[in-house]
Each structure stands twice: as C-alpha cells, then as structure tokens.
Amino acid sequence: MADRNSDSKSSLPKAYDVEAREREERKRKRRDGEEGREDFDSFPVMMSFKAFLETQDDSITDEEALAKYGEYKLEFRRQKINEFFVSHKTQEWFRLKYQPQELQKATKKAQKAIRRRCEIFQELSDKGFLEGVSCDDGKEMEIIKLLDSVVILLEGGNYEDIKNLDLEQNNNDAVKHKSSSIFIKNLHPSITRDDLHGIVSKYPGFLRLAISEADAKIGFSRRCWVSFQRNAKIREICFALNNVQLKGLELQAVVNKDLSRRTRTTEDKVNLQKVLETDFNTALAIIKFQDEKHGVWVEEAPEPVKPAEGDATPEVKVEKVAPAVRANPLMSEVEKSKDNIADLKSALDKLVLYLRVVHSIDFYGQKDYSGEDEMPNRCGLIHVRPSTCADYDEAEVCKFLNSRVPLYSTFTTNKIQMDEAEAKKLGLKDEDFEIEKFISANSQELAKDKWLCTLC
Known part of the structure; x- marks a missing residue:
C-alpha cells in the first residue's frame, strides 16, 4: 500500500x-540569494468597491457607501505604509532613501561632484578642447577623447596624461583612467555597504564601490559594481569573491564586460530643422533647471569670522546675506549662435556636451546617469545624431516631438511632495510630540526636578 x-x-x-x-x-x-527576504506582495490587497459593498449592510445609501469606501481606502493605505516601514526601517537602503540626515549628506555630495565636473568642463572649454567636437556619428573619436579627458581630470590626472591618451589607447591594459569591474546582481537587503566594502577593498587594485537603489520587484535587493585598476587580476578576484559568504549568503559575482561602443546613434529625425530648434530650447530649459536645482553657479555666503584662541578682540559679526548667483557663461554664448542651422547645431552640441559632462544627462538618449562617478565607467555612454536624414511629413515630425515631451519633462520637474494634511492622515507624526511622548513613557518623577530613566 x-x-x-x-x-x-x-x-x-x-x-x-x-x-x-x-x-x-x-x-x-x-540560488538567487532570496532566502529570508520579506515579501511585500504578501500584504493584503485592497478590496474593489464591489467587494467592499458586500461587507456592508444592505440598507446603506450610495453616499454613505462612497464615504465609507473612501475611509477604508485611506486606512488601508495608512496600514500598508506602516507595514512597509516596520518591514524595512532597519535596512540600509531604506535609511539612505528616506532618512533626512542621510538625504542631506547625499545631496551635498552630489552637489560637490557636479560643481567639480562644471569646473572641468569650463577648463576644457577655455583650453579649446570643445573645438571641432560635434554630437554626430562622424565625430566618434573626438567625442570619446573629450569624455576621456574629463575622466582623467576627475580622477586626479593632469594634461600630460591627456597628451598621452592617444598612445595609451593602443595598449588597452595600460590606460590609467579605465577600470576593470565585477558585477553583483542581487545584494541581499541585510548586507550593508560597509559589509561589502570590508571584503572587496582588501583585494589589490580596488578603486570604488557602486550600489543601486533597492528593487521592490526582486525583494528589495540591490545591484553592485566593484571597480578595480585596469591591471588588477579581475578573474582571480571574482573567483575569490564567489567563495566568500556574507551573513551566510553568496555574492554570485561575475566579471563585468567592457562597453562595446561608447557612442550610440539616435533617430535621424533629430537632424530636421524644426527638431533642432525644439531640442535647442529643451536643452536650455534642462540646463537652467538642473543648474538651479544643484546650485552650480551659486556662490557660498561668507562664514562669520571667529577670533583666534586667546584673542581678546570681539568676534566680527557677518550679517547673513543671500548667496550670489552667477550666470552660466554658456547660456549667453549659445544664444548668439542660433540664427542659422550650422550655428544652431554647433550651439546645441555645446549644450548636449554640457549636460553629459556636468549633469550626467544623455540628452539624445533621454538617460540620467547621476551617480556614475562611483560606477566603473564615468562618462561612458553618449547618444549622438546620425549623419543622414530621410524626408518626413509634418505630421510625423509633430508626432515625434510630442512623444519626447514626457521623457524630457522628467529633467525639468521636481518630485511631487505630498500635502501635509494628507500625510498626517496617512501617519505623519509630529517630531516634538513623539519625543515628549517617549520621554513621558520612559521616565519617572522621583521628586521636584528629579527624574529617573526607566530604560536605564
């Protein structure tokens, strides 16, 4: 049996x-390193209005049903947010994304990096490095050399290193500004940056570590790129990492491939007069927005002068003044160069290169590579115009222009902030009230002005 x-x-x-x-x-x-992950999708699903009505009394009116369903949806969202917070509040990715101090630190770091890139762009422009560089597929070598020059200066190189760039290209393993890298597809949410850095930084030739934002679709795991010097024994390092376990989990590392092509072509419609004019104005708008957002041309206000130690001279007070904002010299330069199509293309090229170098925005690819300074390839990819263009009727051109509006609008809008009243309904707490509540719950008055901490 x-x-x-x-x-x-x-x-x-x-x-x-x-x-x-x-x-x-x-x-x-x-196999995928997902063991032990919490499944956010396992949380209850919101009932439809029809399903909600089945839980109510038959005598309920339409107005009451709508009002109660609205209350149900609000409470459901509040609980969902709270469950999400409880499930992930201790994980590093959550703190980096939502903790105010961490956000402020990341913002300052990004602003410093963008300002440094802007200084390099201005320097290269003043030295004539942009001359003869146009954003079309016939100038691939010139574009790559410009981007490589930016990377050399970003990584502490000098103009002597840039002069040697052509010689180094013939010996791929000797190129100073290039790196070899290892890719980790799924980093478990419990593993922190410090955990991983402590392992990978021990290998010879380690340069930097990049970690993506958490992906809810794969259990809030993150992707990682570990960069090493070009001459590092990358395959041996990768093999060694695959024999390491962090918190009982395998890293599943693979050697990252080099970029097959640094320049990619976009649709030929971008060569049409109407599209060029539209792109010029769009690029201008993006630069103005991004420059202001990151304070690229804002001069820092002077700090109050403090007296030297032991100096009896009273402190000189400096009144707070609004920081001065300089004009981006590129704006006035290109405005003068848009009267005919040849000058228009040249002006647009400078805007496209400025966006790619300073703000890590690939204009023709509609891509944002912010954070690329930690990645294996700084200034790696750029999309350019093809050298030919077919004939298109006006309807096709309008359709093409309209299709790109939503893509470019992401570069000129800030994230929508939730209304405070709605946020409170969904669980937003008052900081001062919560602190006072915590103190009251965890202290005991022994006598006047004498308290005992019950936690201690």
Whole structure:
C-alpha cells in the first residue's frame, strides 16, 4: 500500500505536487540569494468597491457607501505604509532613501561632484578642447577623447596624461583612467555597504564601490559594481569573491564586460530643422533647471569670522546675506549662435556636451546617469545624431516631438511632495510630540526636578 501511494505521488504533475513545488522554490531562493527576504506582495490587497459593498449592510445609501469606501481606502493605505516601514526601517537602503540626515549628506555630495565636473568642463572649454567636437556619428573619436579627458581630470590626472591618451589607447591594459569591474546582481537587503566594502577593498587594485537603489520587484535587493585598476587580476578576484559568504549568503559575482561602443546613434529625425530648434530650447530649459536645482553657479555666503584662541578682540559679526548667483557663461554664448542651422547645431552640441559632462544627462538618449562617478565607467555612454536624414511629413515630425515631451519633462520637474494634511492622515507624526511622548513613557518623577530613566 505504501509503495502504491509512493508511486501515485511520484506520478503527480508538478503543478499539483505542493511539496515538490515548495522544494523547487527553496532551491530557487537559495540560488538567487532570496532566502529570508520579506515579501511585500504578501500584504493584503485592497478590496474593489464591489467587494467592499458586500461587507456592508444592505440598507446603506450610495453616499454613505462612497464615504465609507473612501475611509477604508485611506486606512488601508495608512496600514500598508506602516507595514512597509516596520518591514524595512532597519535596512540600509531604506535609511539612505528616506532618512533626512542621510538625504542631506547625499545631496551635498552630489552637489560637490557636479560643481567639480562644471569646473572641468569650463577648463576644457577655455583650453579649446570643445573645438571641432560635434554630437554626430562622424565625430566618434573626438567625442570619446573629450569624455576621456574629463575622466582623467576627475580622477586626479593632469594634461600630460591627456597628451598621452592617444598612445595609451593602443595598449588597452595600460590606460590609467579605465577600470576593470565585477558585477553583483542581487545584494541581499541585510548586507550593508560597509559589509561589502570590508571584503572587496582588501583585494589589490580596488578603486570604488557602486550600489543601486533597492528593487521592490526582486525583494528589495540591490545591484553592485566593484571597480578595480585596469591591471588588477579581475578573474582571480571574482573567483575569490564567489567563495566568500556574507551573513551566510553568496555574492554570485561575475566579471563585468567592457562597453562595446561608447557612442550610440539616435533617430535621424533629430537632424530636421524644426527638431533642432525644439531640442535647442529643451536643452536650455534642462540646463537652467538642473543648474538651479544643484546650485552650480551659486556662490557660498561668507562664514562669520571667529577670533583666534586667546584673542581678546570681539568676534566680527557677518550679517547673513543671500548667496550670489552667477550666470552660466554658456547660456549667453549659445544664444548668439542660433540664427542659422550650422550655428544652431554647433550651439546645441555645446549644450548636449554640457549636460553629459556636468549633469550626467544623455540628452539624445533621454538617460540620467547621476551617480556614475562611483560606477566603473564615468562618462561612458553618449547618444549622438546620425549623419543622414530621410524626408518626413509634418505630421510625423509633430508626432515625434510630442512623444519626447514626457521623457524630457522628467529633467525639468521636481518630485511631487505630498500635502501635509494628507500625510498626517496617512501617519505623519509630529517630531516634538513623539519625543515628549517617549520621554513621558520612559521616565519617572522621583521628586521636584528629579527624574529617573526607566530604560536605564
């Protein structure tokens, strides 16, 4: 009988064999590094209005049903947000994304990096490095050399290194500004940057570590890129990392491939007069917005002068003044160069290169590469115009222009902030009130002005 049951069970299709499916799922989770992850999708699903009505009394009116369903949706969202917070509040990615101090630190770091890139762009422009560089596929070598020059200066190189750039290109392993890298597809949410850095920084030639934002679709894991000097023994390092476990989890590292092409062409419609004119104005708008957002041309206000130690001279007070804002010299330069199509293209090219170098925005690719300074390839990719263009009717051109509006609008808008009244309904707490509540709950008055901390 036992044998018959065993045979019967083994002949079950996998779809109906629950135990077999559970075993396969456990194997998959171990293989993909997902074991132990919390599944946000397992939270309850919001009821439809029809399903909600089935839970109510038959005598309920339409107005009452709508009002109660609105209250239900609000409470459901509040609970969902709270469950999300409780599930992830201790994870590093959550703190980096939502903790105010961490956000402020990241913002300052980004602003400093962008200002440094702007200084380099201005310097290269003043030295004539932009001369003869146009954003079309016939100037691939010139574009790559410009981007490589930016990278050399970003990484502490000098103009002597830039002069040697052509010679180094012939010996790929000797190129100073290039790196080799390792890619980790799924970093478990419990593993922090410091955890990983402590491992990878021990290998010879380590340069930097880049970690993406958490991806909810794969259990809030993150992707990682570990960069090493070009001459590092990258395959040996990768093999060694795959024999390391962090918090009982494998890293599953692979050697990252070099970029096959640094320049990619976009649609030929971008060569049309109407599109060029539109792109010029769009690029101007993006630069103005991004410059202001990151304070690129804002001069820092003077700090109050403090007296030297032991100096009896009273402190000189400096009144707070609004920081001065300089004009971006590129703006006035290109405004003068848009009267004919040749000058228009040249002016647009400078705007496109400024966006790519300073703000890490690939204009023709509609891509934002912010954070690329930690990635293996700084100034790696750029999209350019093709050298040819077919004929298109006005309707096709308008359709093309309209299709790009939503893509470019992401570079000229800030994230929408939730209304404070709605945020309070969804669980926003008052900081001062919460602190006072915590103190009251965890202290005991022994006498006048004498308190005991019950936590201690």
